[in-house]
Amino acid sequence: MPSITELADKVDRGERLGAADALDLYRHASTGLLGRLADGVRARKHPDGLVTYIIDRNVNYTNVCVARCNFCAFYREVGAPDGYVLGFDELFRKIDETIAVGGVQLLLQGGHNPDLPLQWYEDLFRAIKTRYPSFKLHALSPPEVIHLSRLSQLPVPDVIERLIAAGLDSIPGGGAEILVDRVRRLLHCHGKASADEWLDVMRHAHRAGLRTTATMMYGTVETDEERIEHLLRLRELQDETGGFTAFITWSYQPEHTELAGTEATGVDYLRTLAIARIVLDNFDNLQASWVTQGGKVGQVSLAYGANDMGSVMIEENVVRAAGASYCMDEVEIVRNIEDAGFVARRRNMHYDVLGEPIFRERDVPRMLELATARLAGDSSRPEELRFYPARSRTGKQERQQD
Numbered sequence: 558m559p560s561i562t563e564l565a566d567k568v569d570r571g572e573r574l575g576a577a578d579a580l581d582l583y584r585h586a587s588t589g590l591l592g593r594l595a596d597g598v599r600a601r602k603h604p605d606g607l608v609t610y611i612i613d614r615n616v617n618y619t620n621v622c623v624a625r626c627n628f629c630a631f632y633r634e635v636g637a638p639d640g641y642v643l644g645f646d647e648l649f650r651k652i653d654e655t656i657a658v659g660g661v662q663l664l665l666q667g668g669h670n671p672d673l674p675l676q677w678y679e680d681l682f683r684a685i686k687t688r689y690p691s692f693k694l695h696a697l698s699p700p701e702v703i704h705l706s707r708l709s710q711l712p713v714p715d716v717i718e719r720l721i722a723a724g725l726d727s728i729p730g731g732g733a734e735i736l737v738d739r740v741r742r743l744l745h746c747h748g749k750a751s752a753d754e755w756l757d758v759m760r761h762a763h764r765a766g767l768r769t770t771a772t773m774m775y776g777t778v779e780t781d782e783e784r785i786e787h788l789l790r791l792r793e794l795q796d797e798t799g800g801f802t803a804f805i806t807w808s809y810q811p812e813h814t815e816l817a818g819t820e821a822t823g824v825d826y827l828r829t830l831a832i833a834r835i836v837l838d839n840f841d842n843l844q845a846s847w848v849t850q851g852g853k854v855g856q857v858s859l860a861y862g863a864n865d866m867g868s869v870m871i872e873e874n875v876v877r878a879a880g881a882s883y884c885m886d887e888v889e890i891v892r893n894i895e896d897a898g899f900v901a902r903r904r905n906m907h908y909d910v911l912g913e914p915i916f917r918e919r920d921v922p923r924m925l926e927l928a929t930a931r932l933a934g935d936s937s938r939p940e941e942l943r944f945y946p947a948r949s950r951t952g953k954q955e956r957q958q959d
């Protein structure tokens with residue numbers, strides 16, 4: 558068994574770590590050493606000292622979900638009084654606000670709502686692309702694609718093809734949690750997508766020419782071995798397709814969830830980020846998850862392997878439902894990047910640099926508070942829903958009334 562020093566030398570030489578070595582380093586290296594090694598990997602991949610971010614908007618088009626994952630505080634059951642679906646006009650308004658602050662993309666994800674058929678998504682994407690041709694749609698994580706495949710009884714590649722034809726630009730890596738079926742069963746998310754099914758959606762998306770991200774939510778019921786297994790499964794698929802642009806990890810947010818429990822600490826986050834940077838040698842970019850960890854740990858992440866500050870959050874709903882709601886606008890993100898000794902640059906989903914911070918180029922409104930998908934108490938139903946067949950009994954009754 559190699560010593561920690563031998564493992565560290567291996568990482569410094571750019572050699573790939575196997576499962577046993579990665580686990581040993583993760584468990585036994587000091588936090589300082591893990592950070593130094595991860596920072597070395599980052600510096601080799603990004604010798605220019607750039608740290609990027611994207612201005613986009615994280616919109617959750619519906620909170621109605623039949624998956625019922627036990628770590629989720631966001632979802633509502635079909636028929637719940639505070640269940641919502643956003644209307645096309647509401648989404649257009651959100652895009653207008655995003656463009657006003659220099660935004661280039663919508664990160665669109667939502668619950669598995671049985672009353673929104675594939676046609677609704679296709680019509681929405683087409684309507685967005687008609688109004689905003691150069692605006693990007695980074696939408697529908699693998700479990701949502703699987704949900705649509707089941708609902709429409711079409712194979713996953715066909716669903717992806719139809720969504721691309723309607724305007725889908727890329728797929729976010731949500732819903733991965735931990736890609737180990739033992740964990741997924743305990744989290745009640747095996748039914749929405751097994752580990753293989755999640756990876757398979759990404760494989761098909763990459764084959765169809767889409768770039769996607771990959772994520773890991775840790776800190777629920779998984780073991781250290783299972784965290785490493787998750788990383789290795791992502792690395793394996795990346796070897797095969799090269800389709801992942803970035804990896805993002807965050808800790809489970811326990812408040813208001815059925816699973817409950819406690820949140821992982823900041824040190825656990827930094828160690829996990831660092832081992833991910835070391836193991837995922839074929840990923841170009843790692844994001845800092847300041848939305849769950851706060852701005853200060855987010856900034857320190859830049860010394861633990863992250864080279865990207867993720868999204869300038871204009872809106873957030875999922876993490877906020879579980880008790881966390883950190884907010885940084887572009888000015889704050891840039892201040893954190895520059896104060897850590899890096900050069901801040903705006904990017905798109907493909908990590909192409911778009912330019913200097915936009916607030917230095919023109920006047921943009923400051924966004925010091927996060928927007929929500931819907932204002933509290935707004936239970937309006939979008940008018941266009943009546944054109945789409947519902948699957949649930951409640952949905953069918955509602956459509957008859959519309």
Ligand code: SF4
Binds near residue numbers: 625
């Ligand atoms: S995590 Fe996603 S799929 Fe699971 S219950 Fe929440 S909204 Fe539904």
